Amino acid sequence: MRPVPDIDAFEERAAIAEHDGGLSRSRAEDLAARAQGFRDAEAYWQWLADYVVSRKVP
Structure with missing residues (x-):
């Protein structure tokens, strides 16, 4: 499992x-x-969107 993204650091x-x-x-x-372990910004933002919708860590 990937850690929760740090939006401020991003x-x-x-x-x-x-x-x-x-x-x-x-x-x-x-x-x-990539510095936070994601493939690219699209994957980063998708992870955050999924989190907001489901309210749990993907």
Whole structure:
């Protein structure tokens, strides 16, 4: 089972990668998602959406 995502860390890492690293927002979010063990940002956001709907850790 994957740990619960840290939204604050995700947003901070993505913002730094975008601003300081010159990445697009999409690539920066993919990087931030991978840092938390997700395939990409789409998988990260899907995990969170599933959690909100089911109110339990997928």
